[in-house]
Amino acid sequence: MxxxxxxxxxxxxxxxxxxxxxxxxxxxxxxxxxxxxxxxxxxxxxxxxxxxxxxxxxxxxxxxxxxxxxxxxxxxxxxxxxxxxxxxxxxxxxxxxxxxxxxxxxxxxxxxxxxxxxxxxxxxxxxxxxHRWCGACRAALADVPGETARRCPDCGLYVPLRLSPAVLTAITRPGPAGGPTELLLVRHASGPTELWALVAGFVEAGESLETAVRREVHEEVSLDLDTIDYFGSQPWAISGPGVLLAGFTATVADPGAEPVVDGRELVRARWFPVDALPVELPPAYSISRWLIDAVAARARP
Ligand SMILES: [Zn+2]
CATH class of the missing domain: 3.90.79.20 (Nucleoside Triphosphate Pyrophosphohydrolase)
Structure with missing residues:
Protein backbone atom coordinates (compact mmCIF):
# COMPACT_ATOMS: atom_id res chain seq x y z
CA MET A 1 0.00 0.00 0.00
CA HIS A 131 -16.15 -11.74 -9.57
CA ARG A 132 -19.26 -10.85 -7.59
CA TRP A 133 -20.28 -14.25 -6.25
CA CYS A 134 -18.50 -16.97 -4.31
CA GLY A 135 -17.50 -19.80 -6.66
CA ALA A 136 -17.76 -22.31 -3.81
CA CYS A 137 -21.04 -21.42 -2.06
CA ARG A 138 -22.65 -18.73 -4.29
CA ALA A 139 -22.88 -16.04 -1.57
CA ALA A 140 -22.22 -12.42 -2.55
CA LEU A 141 -18.53 -11.58 -2.08
CA ALA A 142 -17.44 -8.60 0.02
CA ASP A 143 -14.54 -6.22 -0.72
CA VAL A 144 -11.38 -6.71 1.37
CA PRO A 145 -10.33 -3.21 2.50
CA GLY A 146 -6.96 -2.09 1.16
CA GLU A 147 -6.66 -4.91 -1.38
CA THR A 148 -7.87 -5.73 -4.86
CA ALA A 149 -9.59 -8.76 -3.43
CA ARG A 150 -12.94 -10.00 -2.19
CA ARG A 151 -13.86 -12.53 0.45
CA CYS A 152 -16.91 -14.73 0.95
CA PRO A 153 -18.70 -13.79 4.22
CA ASP A 154 -20.16 -17.31 4.48
CA CYS A 155 -17.33 -19.75 3.69
CA GLY A 156 -14.31 -17.42 3.84
CA LEU A 157 -13.10 -18.04 0.24
CA TYR A 158 -10.50 -15.40 -0.65
CA VAL A 159 -10.74 -14.09 -4.22
CA PRO A 160 -7.87 -11.81 -5.28
CA LEU A 161 -7.47 -10.37 -8.75
CA ARG A 162 -5.29 -13.10 -10.21
CA LEU A 163 -2.95 -12.32 -13.05
CA SER A 164 -2.89 -14.32 -16.27
CA PRO A 165 0.65 -14.44 -17.67
CA ALA A 166 1.10 -14.68 -21.41
CA VAL A 167 4.31 -14.89 -23.42
CA LEU A 168 5.31 -13.42 -26.75
CA THR A 169 8.46 -14.19 -28.65
CA ALA A 170 10.55 -12.43 -31.29
CA ILE A 171 12.24 -15.30 -33.15
CA THR A 172 15.24 -14.58 -35.34
CA ARG A 173 17.61 -16.45 -37.63
CA PRO A 174 20.80 -15.37 -39.41
CA GLY A 175 20.13 -13.86 -42.83
CA PRO A 176 21.03 -15.97 -45.87
CA ALA A 177 24.53 -15.44 -47.30
CA GLY A 178 25.55 -13.01 -44.57
CA GLY A 179 22.49 -10.82 -45.23
CA PRO A 180 20.51 -9.05 -42.49
CA THR A 181 19.05 -11.04 -39.61
CA GLU A 182 15.53 -12.28 -40.28
CA LEU A 183 12.57 -11.98 -37.89
CA LEU A 184 9.56 -14.29 -37.86
CA LEU A 185 6.23 -12.44 -38.02
CA VAL A 186 2.77 -13.97 -38.07
CA ARG A 187 -0.79 -13.03 -38.94
CA HIS A 188 -3.56 -14.16 -36.59
CA ALA A 189 -6.90 -15.63 -37.60
CA SER A 190 -8.77 -13.36 -35.19
CA GLY A 191 -8.19 -10.05 -33.40
CA PRO A 192 -6.21 -7.48 -35.38
CA THR A 193 -5.80 -9.73 -38.44
CA GLU A 194 -4.18 -7.02 -40.56
CA LEU A 195 -1.07 -6.83 -38.35
CA TRP A 196 2.17 -8.75 -38.69
CA ALA A 197 2.71 -9.75 -35.06
CA LEU A 198 4.66 -12.13 -32.84
CA VAL A 199 3.86 -15.67 -31.74
CA ALA A 200 2.07 -15.36 -28.39
CA GLY A 201 -0.06 -17.34 -25.99
CA PHE A 202 -1.13 -17.85 -22.39
CA VAL A 203 1.01 -19.74 -19.91
CA GLU A 204 -0.61 -22.96 -18.76
CA ALA A 205 -0.72 -24.33 -15.22
CA GLY A 206 2.55 -26.00 -14.29
CA GLU A 207 4.60 -24.21 -16.97
CA SER A 208 7.51 -21.84 -16.59
CA LEU A 209 7.53 -18.82 -18.89
CA GLU A 210 10.33 -20.41 -20.91
CA THR A 211 8.43 -23.70 -21.28
CA ALA A 212 5.40 -21.77 -22.49
CA VAL A 213 7.54 -19.94 -25.07
CA ARG A 214 8.85 -23.23 -26.52
CA ARG A 215 5.42 -24.88 -26.50
CA GLU A 216 3.60 -21.96 -28.13
CA VAL A 217 6.23 -21.60 -30.83
CA HIS A 218 6.14 -25.31 -31.56
CA GLU A 219 2.33 -25.42 -31.61
CA GLU A 220 1.78 -22.33 -33.71
CA VAL A 221 4.61 -22.41 -36.26
CA SER A 222 6.22 -25.87 -35.79
CA LEU A 223 9.65 -24.41 -35.04
CA ASP A 224 12.06 -25.39 -32.27
CA LEU A 225 14.11 -22.76 -30.48
CA ASP A 226 17.76 -22.56 -29.50
CA THR A 227 18.41 -19.73 -27.01
CA ILE A 228 15.68 -17.79 -25.22
CA ASP A 229 16.28 -14.46 -23.49
CA TYR A 230 13.89 -12.47 -21.32
CA PHE A 231 13.21 -9.00 -22.70
CA GLY A 232 10.63 -7.28 -20.48
CA SER A 233 6.95 -7.24 -19.55
CA GLN A 234 3.80 -5.14 -19.90
CA PRO A 235 0.39 -5.25 -18.23
CA TRP A 236 -2.18 -5.53 -21.01
CA ALA A 237 -5.64 -4.10 -20.44
CA ILE A 238 -7.49 -5.51 -23.40
CA SER A 239 -7.57 -9.30 -23.15
CA GLY A 240 -9.40 -9.63 -19.82
CA PRO A 241 -8.62 -8.69 -16.22
CA GLY A 242 -5.01 -9.03 -15.20
CA VAL A 243 -3.20 -10.12 -18.35
CA LEU A 244 0.57 -9.70 -17.94
CA LEU A 245 2.62 -10.01 -21.11
CA ALA A 246 6.20 -11.31 -20.84
CA GLY A 247 8.37 -10.73 -23.92
CA PHE A 248 11.27 -12.90 -25.05
CA THR A 249 13.77 -12.92 -27.88
CA ALA A 250 14.82 -16.29 -29.25
CA THR A 251 16.91 -17.85 -31.98
CA VAL A 252 15.59 -20.74 -34.03
CA ALA A 253 17.33 -24.12 -33.64
CA ASP A 254 17.47 -24.89 -37.36
CA PRO A 255 18.07 -21.73 -39.43
CA GLY A 256 16.90 -23.56 -42.55
CA ALA A 257 13.52 -24.48 -41.09
CA GLU A 258 10.43 -22.79 -42.47
CA PRO A 259 7.39 -22.05 -40.28
CA VAL A 260 4.25 -24.11 -40.73
CA VAL A 261 1.10 -22.43 -39.41
CA ASP A 262 -1.71 -24.34 -37.76
CA GLY A 263 -4.35 -22.52 -39.85
CA ARG A 264 -6.50 -22.18 -36.75
CA GLU A 265 -4.87 -19.51 -34.59
CA LEU A 266 -2.47 -18.33 -37.29
CA VAL A 267 -3.08 -17.91 -40.99
CA ARG A 268 0.41 -16.86 -42.10
CA ALA A 269 4.00 -16.86 -40.87
CA ARG A 270 7.13 -15.74 -42.70
CA TRP A 271 10.67 -14.54 -42.20
CA PHE A 272 11.36 -10.86 -42.86
CA PRO A 273 14.82 -9.27 -43.15
CA VAL A 274 14.94 -6.77 -40.26
CA ASP A 275 15.76 -3.96 -42.71
CA ALA A 276 12.62 -4.71 -44.73
CA LEU A 277 9.87 -5.23 -42.15
CA PRO A 278 6.24 -4.74 -43.21
CA VAL A 279 4.49 -1.49 -42.27
CA GLU A 280 1.53 -3.29 -40.65
CA LEU A 281 3.23 -3.76 -37.26
CA PRO A 282 1.71 -3.70 -33.72
CA PRO A 283 1.15 -0.23 -32.20
CA ALA A 284 4.01 1.74 -30.67
CA TYR A 285 2.62 1.38 -27.11
CA SER A 286 2.74 -2.45 -27.18
CA ILE A 287 5.53 -4.72 -25.99
CA SER A 288 5.19 -6.56 -29.32
CA ARG A 289 6.43 -3.44 -31.06
CA TRP A 290 9.15 -2.79 -28.45
CA LEU A 291 10.47 -6.31 -29.13
CA ILE A 292 10.35 -5.92 -32.91
CA ASP A 293 12.09 -2.52 -32.74
CA ALA A 294 14.75 -3.86 -30.34
CA VAL A 295 15.53 -6.85 -32.57
CA ALA A 296 15.76 -4.59 -35.63
CA ALA A 297 18.00 -2.09 -33.81
CA ARG A 298 20.28 -4.84 -32.49
CA ALA A 299 20.75 -6.33 -35.97
CA ARG A 300 21.71 -3.01 -37.55
CA PRO A 301 25.43 -2.74 -38.36
ZN1 LIG B 1 -18.48 -18.90 -0.10
Missing part, protein backbone atom coordinates in the same frame (compact mmCIF):
# COMPACT_ATOMS: atom_id res chain seq x y z
CA UNK A 2 1.09 3.53 -0.70
CA UNK A 3 0.32 6.46 1.52
CA UNK A 4 0.10 9.64 -0.54
CA UNK A 5 2.46 12.48 0.24
CA UNK A 6 0.79 15.68 1.45
CA UNK A 7 1.61 17.56 -1.76
CA UNK A 8 -0.36 16.59 -4.83
CA UNK A 9 1.66 17.51 -7.89
CA UNK A 10 -0.08 17.50 -11.23
CA UNK A 11 0.87 14.49 -13.35
CA UNK A 12 2.46 15.76 -16.51
CA UNK A 13 3.80 14.41 -19.76
CA UNK A 14 7.19 15.85 -18.75
CA UNK A 15 7.15 13.86 -15.53
CA UNK A 16 6.40 10.72 -17.47
CA UNK A 17 9.24 11.43 -19.89
CA UNK A 18 11.56 11.96 -16.93
CA UNK A 19 10.48 8.64 -15.47
CA UNK A 20 11.20 6.89 -18.75
CA UNK A 21 14.61 8.56 -19.05
CA UNK A 22 15.50 7.36 -15.58
CA UNK A 23 14.52 3.86 -16.63
CA UNK A 24 11.72 3.60 -14.08
CA UNK A 25 8.38 2.23 -15.17
CA UNK A 26 6.53 5.40 -14.11
CA UNK A 27 4.93 6.29 -10.88
CA UNK A 28 1.80 4.21 -10.91
CA UNK A 29 1.70 2.70 -7.45
CA UNK A 30 0.40 -0.62 -6.37
CA UNK A 31 -2.97 -2.01 -5.78
CA UNK A 32 -5.68 -0.19 -3.96
CA UNK A 33 -2.94 1.73 -2.31
CA UNK A 34 -3.94 4.94 -0.58
CA UNK A 35 -5.29 5.74 2.81
CA UNK A 36 -7.94 8.33 1.95
CA UNK A 37 -11.51 7.30 2.71
CA UNK A 38 -13.17 9.32 -0.03
CA UNK A 39 -11.95 11.17 -3.13
CA UNK A 40 -10.87 14.81 -2.93
CA UNK A 41 -11.77 17.11 -5.83
CA UNK A 42 -8.16 17.16 -7.06
CA UNK A 43 -7.85 13.36 -7.11
CA UNK A 44 -7.96 11.51 -10.41
CA UNK A 45 -11.36 9.98 -11.19
CA UNK A 46 -11.39 7.05 -13.61
CA UNK A 47 -14.89 6.24 -14.83
CA UNK A 48 -14.99 2.94 -16.70
CA UNK A 49 -17.72 1.45 -18.89
CA UNK A 50 -16.63 -1.91 -20.29
CA UNK A 51 -13.22 -1.19 -21.84
CA UNK A 52 -13.88 2.53 -22.32
CA UNK A 53 -12.91 5.39 -20.04
CA UNK A 54 -14.40 8.84 -19.57
CA UNK A 55 -11.82 11.48 -20.46
CA UNK A 56 -11.70 15.25 -20.34
CA UNK A 57 -12.57 17.09 -23.58
CA UNK A 58 -8.85 17.18 -24.43
CA UNK A 59 -8.54 13.41 -23.96
CA UNK A 60 -6.80 13.25 -20.54
CA UNK A 61 -7.89 11.73 -17.24
CA UNK A 62 -10.39 13.89 -15.33
CA UNK A 63 -10.15 15.10 -11.73
CA UNK A 64 -12.96 13.97 -9.44
CA UNK A 65 -14.09 17.60 -9.07
CA UNK A 66 -14.57 17.89 -12.83
CA UNK A 67 -17.06 15.03 -12.91
CA UNK A 68 -20.76 15.13 -12.12
CA UNK A 69 -21.61 13.85 -8.63
CA UNK A 70 -20.54 10.20 -8.76
CA UNK A 71 -20.67 7.45 -6.17
CA UNK A 72 -19.13 4.01 -5.77
CA UNK A 73 -15.51 5.15 -5.86
CA UNK A 74 -12.90 2.45 -5.23
CA UNK A 75 -9.24 3.33 -4.48
CA UNK A 76 -7.10 2.46 -7.51
CA UNK A 77 -3.59 3.59 -6.53
CA UNK A 78 -1.63 6.77 -7.11
CA UNK A 79 -0.05 8.51 -10.09
CA UNK A 80 2.88 10.76 -9.25
CA UNK A 81 1.51 10.92 -5.71
CA UNK A 82 -2.02 11.86 -6.76
CA UNK A 83 -4.63 9.41 -5.44
CA UNK A 84 -6.67 7.78 -8.20
CA UNK A 85 -10.18 6.37 -7.86
CA UNK A 86 -12.26 4.04 -9.98
CA UNK A 87 -15.99 3.84 -10.52
CA UNK A 88 -17.95 1.80 -13.01
CA UNK A 89 -20.95 2.66 -15.07
CA UNK A 90 -22.90 0.68 -17.62
CA UNK A 91 -23.88 3.35 -20.12
CA UNK A 92 -21.59 5.08 -22.58
CA UNK A 93 -24.21 7.58 -23.70
CA UNK A 94 -23.42 11.27 -24.03
CA UNK A 95 -21.48 12.12 -20.84
CA UNK A 96 -22.17 15.42 -19.10
CA UNK A 97 -18.48 16.23 -19.45
CA UNK A 98 -15.72 14.94 -21.71
CA UNK A 99 -16.00 11.87 -23.90
CA UNK A 100 -15.65 8.09 -23.87
CA UNK A 101 -12.46 6.64 -25.27
CA UNK A 102 -11.05 3.14 -25.61
CA UNK A 103 -7.96 2.11 -23.68
CA UNK A 104 -6.19 1.56 -27.03
CA UNK A 105 -6.82 5.17 -28.01
CA UNK A 106 -5.55 6.43 -24.64
CA UNK A 107 -2.48 4.19 -24.73
CA UNK A 108 -1.61 5.48 -28.19
CA UNK A 109 -1.65 9.12 -27.05
CA UNK A 110 -1.00 9.46 -23.32
CA UNK A 111 2.33 9.10 -21.48
CA UNK A 112 3.00 5.51 -20.47
CA UNK A 113 2.31 5.87 -16.69
CA UNK A 114 -1.09 7.46 -17.41
CA UNK A 115 -1.93 4.73 -19.92
CA UNK A 116 -0.84 2.13 -17.36
CA UNK A 117 -3.18 3.60 -14.74
CA UNK A 118 -6.03 3.65 -17.28
CA UNK A 119 -5.28 0.02 -18.10
CA UNK A 120 -5.31 -0.87 -14.43
CA UNK A 121 -8.71 0.82 -14.09
CA UNK A 122 -10.12 -1.29 -16.93
CA UNK A 123 -8.62 -4.48 -15.45
CA UNK A 124 -9.94 -3.83 -11.93
CA UNK A 125 -13.38 -2.80 -13.23
CA UNK A 126 -13.60 -5.96 -15.33
CA UNK A 127 -12.51 -8.10 -12.39
CA UNK A 128 -15.08 -6.46 -10.05
CA UNK A 129 -17.85 -7.02 -12.59
CA UNK A 130 -16.98 -10.68 -13.16
Missing amino acids: TVPPPARPTPTADGAADARRKGTPGDVRDATGHADAAPAPDDLGLVVAGTRLLTTPDGGLPRVGELPATTGWVPLGTLDGVPAWLTETTGTGDPAVGRWRSWRALAAELPEPVATLAGRAVAVATWRRT
Whole structure:
Protein backbone atom coordinates (compact mmCIF):
# COMPACT_ATOMS: atom_id res chain seq x y z
CA MET A 1 0.00 0.00 0.00
CA THR A 2 1.09 3.53 -0.70
CA VAL A 3 0.32 6.46 1.52
CA PRO A 4 0.10 9.64 -0.54
CA PRO A 5 2.46 12.48 0.24
CA PRO A 6 0.79 15.68 1.45
CA ALA A 7 1.61 17.56 -1.76
CA ARG A 8 -0.36 16.59 -4.83
CA PRO A 9 1.66 17.51 -7.89
CA THR A 10 -0.08 17.50 -11.23
CA PRO A 11 0.87 14.49 -13.35
CA THR A 12 2.46 15.76 -16.51
CA ALA A 13 3.80 14.41 -19.76
CA ASP A 14 7.19 15.85 -18.75
CA GLY A 15 7.15 13.86 -15.53
CA ALA A 16 6.40 10.72 -17.47
CA ALA A 17 9.24 11.43 -19.89
CA ASP A 18 11.56 11.96 -16.93
CA ALA A 19 10.48 8.64 -15.47
CA ARG A 20 11.20 6.89 -18.75
CA ARG A 21 14.61 8.56 -19.05
CA LYS A 22 15.50 7.36 -15.58
CA GLY A 23 14.52 3.86 -16.63
CA THR A 24 11.72 3.60 -14.08
CA PRO A 25 8.38 2.23 -15.17
CA GLY A 26 6.53 5.40 -14.11
CA ASP A 27 4.93 6.29 -10.88
CA VAL A 28 1.80 4.21 -10.91
CA ARG A 29 1.70 2.70 -7.45
CA ASP A 30 0.40 -0.62 -6.37
CA ALA A 31 -2.97 -2.01 -5.78
CA THR A 32 -5.68 -0.19 -3.96
CA GLY A 33 -2.94 1.73 -2.31
CA HIS A 34 -3.94 4.94 -0.58
CA ALA A 35 -5.29 5.74 2.81
CA ASP A 36 -7.94 8.33 1.95
CA ALA A 37 -11.51 7.30 2.71
CA ALA A 38 -13.17 9.32 -0.03
CA PRO A 39 -11.95 11.17 -3.13
CA ALA A 40 -10.87 14.81 -2.93
CA PRO A 41 -11.77 17.11 -5.83
CA ASP A 42 -8.16 17.16 -7.06
CA ASP A 43 -7.85 13.36 -7.11
CA LEU A 44 -7.96 11.51 -10.41
CA GLY A 45 -11.36 9.98 -11.19
CA LEU A 46 -11.39 7.05 -13.61
CA VAL A 47 -14.89 6.24 -14.83
CA VAL A 48 -14.99 2.94 -16.70
CA ALA A 49 -17.72 1.45 -18.89
CA GLY A 50 -16.63 -1.91 -20.29
CA THR A 51 -13.22 -1.19 -21.84
CA ARG A 52 -13.88 2.53 -22.32
CA LEU A 53 -12.91 5.39 -20.04
CA LEU A 54 -14.40 8.84 -19.57
CA THR A 55 -11.82 11.48 -20.46
CA THR A 56 -11.70 15.25 -20.34
CA PRO A 57 -12.57 17.09 -23.58
CA ASP A 58 -8.85 17.18 -24.43
CA GLY A 59 -8.54 13.41 -23.96
CA GLY A 60 -6.80 13.25 -20.54
CA LEU A 61 -7.89 11.73 -17.24
CA PRO A 62 -10.39 13.89 -15.33
CA ARG A 63 -10.15 15.10 -11.73
CA VAL A 64 -12.96 13.97 -9.44
CA GLY A 65 -14.09 17.60 -9.07
CA GLU A 66 -14.57 17.89 -12.83
CA LEU A 67 -17.06 15.03 -12.91
CA PRO A 68 -20.76 15.13 -12.12
CA ALA A 69 -21.61 13.85 -8.63
CA THR A 70 -20.54 10.20 -8.76
CA THR A 71 -20.67 7.45 -6.17
CA GLY A 72 -19.13 4.01 -5.77
CA TRP A 73 -15.51 5.15 -5.86
CA VAL A 74 -12.90 2.45 -5.23
CA PRO A 75 -9.24 3.33 -4.48
CA LEU A 76 -7.10 2.46 -7.51
CA GLY A 77 -3.59 3.59 -6.53
CA THR A 78 -1.63 6.77 -7.11
CA LEU A 79 -0.05 8.51 -10.09
CA ASP A 80 2.88 10.76 -9.25
CA GLY A 81 1.51 10.92 -5.71
CA VAL A 82 -2.02 11.86 -6.76
CA PRO A 83 -4.63 9.41 -5.44
CA ALA A 84 -6.67 7.78 -8.20
CA TRP A 85 -10.18 6.37 -7.86
CA LEU A 86 -12.26 4.04 -9.98
CA THR A 87 -15.99 3.84 -10.52
CA GLU A 88 -17.95 1.80 -13.01
CA THR A 89 -20.95 2.66 -15.07
CA THR A 90 -22.90 0.68 -17.62
CA GLY A 91 -23.88 3.35 -20.12
CA THR A 92 -21.59 5.08 -22.58
CA GLY A 93 -24.21 7.58 -23.70
CA ASP A 94 -23.42 11.27 -24.03
CA PRO A 95 -21.48 12.12 -20.84
CA ALA A 96 -22.17 15.42 -19.10
CA VAL A 97 -18.48 16.23 -19.45
CA GLY A 98 -15.72 14.94 -21.71
CA ARG A 99 -16.00 11.87 -23.90
CA TRP A 100 -15.65 8.09 -23.87
CA ARG A 101 -12.46 6.64 -25.27
CA SER A 102 -11.05 3.14 -25.61
CA TRP A 103 -7.96 2.11 -23.68
CA ARG A 104 -6.19 1.56 -27.03
CA ALA A 105 -6.82 5.17 -28.01
CA LEU A 106 -5.55 6.43 -24.64
CA ALA A 107 -2.48 4.19 -24.73
CA ALA A 108 -1.61 5.48 -28.19
CA GLU A 109 -1.65 9.12 -27.05
CA LEU A 110 -1.00 9.46 -23.32
CA PRO A 111 2.33 9.10 -21.48
CA GLU A 112 3.00 5.51 -20.47
CA PRO A 113 2.31 5.87 -16.69
CA VAL A 114 -1.09 7.46 -17.41
CA ALA A 115 -1.93 4.73 -19.92
CA THR A 116 -0.84 2.13 -17.36
CA LEU A 117 -3.18 3.60 -14.74
CA ALA A 118 -6.03 3.65 -17.28
CA GLY A 119 -5.28 0.02 -18.10
CA ARG A 120 -5.31 -0.87 -14.43
CA ALA A 121 -8.71 0.82 -14.09
CA VAL A 122 -10.12 -1.29 -16.93
CA ALA A 123 -8.62 -4.48 -15.45
CA VAL A 124 -9.94 -3.83 -11.93
CA ALA A 125 -13.38 -2.80 -13.23
CA THR A 126 -13.60 -5.96 -15.33
CA TRP A 127 -12.51 -8.10 -12.39
CA ARG A 128 -15.08 -6.46 -10.05
CA ARG A 129 -17.85 -7.02 -12.59
CA THR A 130 -16.98 -10.68 -13.16
CA HIS A 131 -16.15 -11.74 -9.57
CA ARG A 132 -19.26 -10.85 -7.59
CA TRP A 133 -20.28 -14.25 -6.25
CA CYS A 134 -18.50 -16.97 -4.31
CA GLY A 135 -17.50 -19.80 -6.66
CA ALA A 136 -17.76 -22.31 -3.81
CA CYS A 137 -21.04 -21.42 -2.06
CA ARG A 138 -22.65 -18.73 -4.29
CA ALA A 139 -22.88 -16.04 -1.57
CA ALA A 140 -22.22 -12.42 -2.55
CA LEU A 141 -18.53 -11.58 -2.08
CA ALA A 142 -17.44 -8.60 0.02
CA ASP A 143 -14.54 -6.22 -0.72
CA VAL A 144 -11.38 -6.71 1.37
CA PRO A 145 -10.33 -3.21 2.50
CA GLY A 146 -6.96 -2.09 1.16
CA GLU A 147 -6.66 -4.91 -1.38
CA THR A 148 -7.87 -5.73 -4.86
CA ALA A 149 -9.59 -8.76 -3.43
CA ARG A 150 -12.94 -10.00 -2.19
CA ARG A 151 -13.86 -12.53 0.45
CA CYS A 152 -16.91 -14.73 0.95
CA PRO A 153 -18.70 -13.79 4.22
CA ASP A 154 -20.16 -17.31 4.48
CA CYS A 155 -17.33 -19.75 3.69
CA GLY A 156 -14.31 -17.42 3.84
CA LEU A 157 -13.10 -18.04 0.24
CA TYR A 158 -10.50 -15.40 -0.65
CA VAL A 159 -10.74 -14.09 -4.22
CA PRO A 160 -7.87 -11.81 -5.28
CA LEU A 161 -7.47 -10.37 -8.75
CA ARG A 162 -5.29 -13.10 -10.21
CA LEU A 163 -2.95 -12.32 -13.05
CA SER A 164 -2.89 -14.32 -16.27
CA PRO A 165 0.65 -14.44 -17.67
CA ALA A 166 1.10 -14.68 -21.41
CA VAL A 167 4.31 -14.89 -23.42
CA LEU A 168 5.31 -13.42 -26.75
CA THR A 169 8.46 -14.19 -28.65
CA ALA A 170 10.55 -12.43 -31.29
CA ILE A 171 12.24 -15.30 -33.15
CA THR A 172 15.24 -14.58 -35.34
CA ARG A 173 17.61 -16.45 -37.63
CA PRO A 174 20.80 -15.37 -39.41
CA GLY A 175 20.13 -13.86 -42.83
CA PRO A 176 21.03 -15.97 -45.87
CA ALA A 177 24.53 -15.44 -47.30
CA GLY A 178 25.55 -13.01 -44.57
CA GLY A 179 22.49 -10.82 -45.23
CA PRO A 180 20.51 -9.05 -42.49
CA THR A 181 19.05 -11.04 -39.61
CA GLU A 182 15.53 -12.28 -40.28
CA LEU A 183 12.57 -11.98 -37.89
CA LEU A 184 9.56 -14.29 -37.86
CA LEU A 185 6.23 -12.44 -38.02
CA VAL A 186 2.77 -13.97 -38.07
CA ARG A 187 -0.79 -13.03 -38.94
CA HIS A 188 -3.56 -14.16 -36.59
CA ALA A 189 -6.90 -15.63 -37.60
CA SER A 190 -8.77 -13.36 -35.19
CA GLY A 191 -8.19 -10.05 -33.40
CA PRO A 192 -6.21 -7.48 -35.38
CA THR A 193 -5.80 -9.73 -38.44
CA GLU A 194 -4.18 -7.02 -40.56
CA LEU A 195 -1.07 -6.83 -38.35
CA TRP A 196 2.17 -8.75 -38.69
CA ALA A 197 2.71 -9.75 -35.06
CA LEU A 198 4.66 -12.13 -32.84
CA VAL A 199 3.86 -15.67 -31.74
CA ALA A 200 2.07 -15.36 -28.39
CA GLY A 201 -0.06 -17.34 -25.99
CA PHE A 202 -1.13 -17.85 -22.39
CA VAL A 203 1.01 -19.74 -19.91
CA GLU A 204 -0.61 -22.96 -18.76
CA ALA A 205 -0.72 -24.33 -15.22
CA GLY A 206 2.55 -26.00 -14.29
CA GLU A 207 4.60 -24.21 -16.97
CA SER A 208 7.51 -21.84 -16.59
CA LEU A 209 7.53 -18.82 -18.89
CA GLU A 210 10.33 -20.41 -20.91
CA THR A 211 8.43 -23.70 -21.28
CA ALA A 212 5.40 -21.77 -22.49
CA VAL A 213 7.54 -19.94 -25.07
CA ARG A 214 8.85 -23.23 -26.52
CA ARG A 215 5.42 -24.88 -26.50
CA GLU A 216 3.60 -21.96 -28.13
CA VAL A 217 6.23 -21.60 -30.83
CA HIS A 218 6.14 -25.31 -31.56
CA GLU A 219 2.33 -25.42 -31.61
CA GLU A 220 1.78 -22.33 -33.71
CA VAL A 221 4.61 -22.41 -36.26
CA SER A 222 6.22 -25.87 -35.79
CA LEU A 223 9.65 -24.41 -35.04
CA ASP A 224 12.06 -25.39 -32.27
CA LEU A 225 14.11 -22.76 -30.48
CA ASP A 226 17.76 -22.56 -29.50
CA THR A 227 18.41 -19.73 -27.01
CA ILE A 228 15.68 -17.79 -25.22
CA ASP A 229 16.28 -14.46 -23.49
CA TYR A 230 13.89 -12.47 -21.32
CA PHE A 231 13.21 -9.00 -22.70
CA GLY A 232 10.63 -7.28 -20.48
CA SER A 233 6.95 -7.24 -19.55
CA GLN A 234 3.80 -5.14 -19.90
CA PRO A 235 0.39 -5.25 -18.23
CA TRP A 236 -2.18 -5.53 -21.01
CA ALA A 237 -5.64 -4.10 -20.44
CA ILE A 238 -7.49 -5.51 -23.40
CA SER A 239 -7.57 -9.30 -23.15
CA GLY A 240 -9.40 -9.63 -19.82
CA PRO A 241 -8.62 -8.69 -16.22
CA GLY A 242 -5.01 -9.03 -15.20
CA VAL A 243 -3.20 -10.12 -18.35
CA LEU A 244 0.57 -9.70 -17.94
CA LEU A 245 2.62 -10.01 -21.11
CA ALA A 246 6.20 -11.31 -20.84
CA GLY A 247 8.37 -10.73 -23.92
CA PHE A 248 11.27 -12.90 -25.05
CA THR A 249 13.77 -12.92 -27.88
CA ALA A 250 14.82 -16.29 -29.25
CA THR A 251 16.91 -17.85 -31.98
CA VAL A 252 15.59 -20.74 -34.03
CA ALA A 253 17.33 -24.12 -33.64
CA ASP A 254 17.47 -24.89 -37.36
CA PRO A 255 18.07 -21.73 -39.43
CA GLY A 256 16.90 -23.56 -42.55
CA ALA A 257 13.52 -24.48 -41.09
CA GLU A 258 10.43 -22.79 -42.47
CA PRO A 259 7.39 -22.05 -40.28
CA VAL A 260 4.25 -24.11 -40.73
CA VAL A 261 1.10 -22.43 -39.41
CA ASP A 262 -1.71 -24.34 -37.76
CA GLY A 263 -4.35 -22.52 -39.85
CA ARG A 264 -6.50 -22.18 -36.75
CA GLU A 265 -4.87 -19.51 -34.59
CA LEU A 266 -2.47 -18.33 -37.29
CA VAL A 267 -3.08 -17.91 -40.99
CA ARG A 268 0.41 -16.86 -42.10
CA ALA A 269 4.00 -16.86 -40.87
CA ARG A 270 7.13 -15.74 -42.70
CA TRP A 271 10.67 -14.54 -42.20
CA PHE A 272 11.36 -10.86 -42.86
CA PRO A 273 14.82 -9.27 -43.15
CA VAL A 274 14.94 -6.77 -40.26
CA ASP A 275 15.76 -3.96 -42.71
CA ALA A 276 12.62 -4.71 -44.73
CA LEU A 277 9.87 -5.23 -42.15
CA PRO A 278 6.24 -4.74 -43.21
CA VAL A 279 4.49 -1.49 -42.27
CA GLU A 280 1.53 -3.29 -40.65
CA LEU A 281 3.23 -3.76 -37.26
CA PRO A 282 1.71 -3.70 -33.72
CA PRO A 283 1.15 -0.23 -32.20
CA ALA A 284 4.01 1.74 -30.67
CA TYR A 285 2.62 1.38 -27.11
CA SER A 286 2.74 -2.45 -27.18
CA ILE A 287 5.53 -4.72 -25.99
CA SER A 288 5.19 -6.56 -29.32
CA ARG A 289 6.43 -3.44 -31.06
CA TRP A 290 9.15 -2.79 -28.45
CA LEU A 291 10.47 -6.31 -29.13
CA ILE A 292 10.35 -5.92 -32.91
CA ASP A 293 12.09 -2.52 -32.74
CA ALA A 294 14.75 -3.86 -30.34
CA VAL A 295 15.53 -6.85 -32.57
CA ALA A 296 15.76 -4.59 -35.63
CA ALA A 297 18.00 -2.09 -33.81
CA ARG A 298 20.28 -4.84 -32.49
CA ALA A 299 20.75 -6.33 -35.97
CA ARG A 300 21.71 -3.01 -37.55
CA PRO A 301 25.43 -2.74 -38.36
ZN1 LIG B 1 -18.48 -18.90 -0.10
